[in-house]
Amino acid sequence: MPKPPINWVVALTFCAAALFIAEAAQAQNSDRALLSTFCAAASIKGSACTRARSYPNAAGRACDVTLTQERYAGRFLANSTPLLVVNYESECEAHVTDFGGVALFAKNGQAYRFVRFLPGAQGHDCIVLPRDERQDVLVCAVGHMGQGNLESAVARMEFTSKPGKGIAISPDFLLRAEDTVSAYGSNVVTCNEGPKYFDLSNLAAGPRRNSVAIDVEYADDETIRTACGEGFPKPKELFYDLAAGEALVPPGYEKKKRFTIDLLTRKIAPAD
Structure with missing residues (x-):
């Protein structure tokens, strides 16, 4: 196959660079428009x-407030x-609020007006789904790391509006998980309890x-029976003294599977 002319390759490279610059400028202008609703022009930097x-x-x-690229409308x-x-x-935010929060805006014609700051209310890798013909639902992955314990969850972000208090956002947890490998050297299960979830990832719209x-x-019933019976190999580094039970x-010994969560019934089941 003949190689494309050099000038054609250069033209394509130039077009790609120009498109990237245009998109970057558009994003910066969009951020500036949002920032200007709560910030003086002299205080805006990118x-x-x-x-x-x-x-x-x-x-x-x-x-200070730095807007991220995670933003969701509905x-x-x-x-x-x-x-x-x-x-x-x-x-100005601490570890307890994961060093940030949500800046909330309301549609005002073709622009947005600033509503309020909600420290600690941020979710990640969120998806917007239609709840019905009148309302959308925002579902996010949320989590927090503390002393090596990684807590994660799938949460429906509940929006409420009360007179005199404005709009608030709170997580309604649908599925929770806890990974203690960084803290203990291993995940830990309780022998007389049911399945234990360790890690959640790749949130998407369901079928x-x-x-x-x-x-x-996760650890299912079979994994927990094995762990509590003959046991799995002990990690080389373990920073935890097991309690009775x-x-x-x-x-490497956990199970991995994709699950579906029904937002109405809250039922969790293996994906079809």
Whole structure:
């Protein structure tokens, strides 16, 4: 096959670079429009505001806000104006709020008006699904790492609006998991309890309306019986003393499967 002319390759490279620059400029302009709703022009630097107005519990501090690319739009309140949820990072937030939160905006014509900051309300890898003809639902992966324990969950983000208190977002947990390998050197199960979930990933829309799918690493009844009976090989490094009725499921001995979660019934089942 003959090689394409050099000038053709150069032209393609130039077009790709120009498209990337145009998209980057468009994204920056979009961020600037959002930032300008709570930030003076002189305080805007790219996707960041160095001094955000109306930041909660600022106590006189100049709180910075950097918008991330995780943002989700939909009618998250029934019969309401469309909302835009934008994750942000801030040095004014602590580990307990995962160093950021949500900047919430409401559709105002072709633009958005700023509603409020919600520290700690951010989800990740979210999907927007139609709940019915009047309302959408936002489902996210949420998690927190503390002293080596990685807690993760699939959560339906519930939006509520109360007079005088504004719009709030709280997670309604549909499936929870805990991975203790970094803390203990192994995951731990309780012998007289049912399946234990360790890790969740790859959240996506499910095969049916009002459902989502997620990859799960877990210990089923068979795995727990093995762990509590003959046992799995002990990890080379273990930083945990087992209590009575506990057993180890080291990395590599967990099961892996994709599950479907029904958002209406909350039923969790293996994907078809």
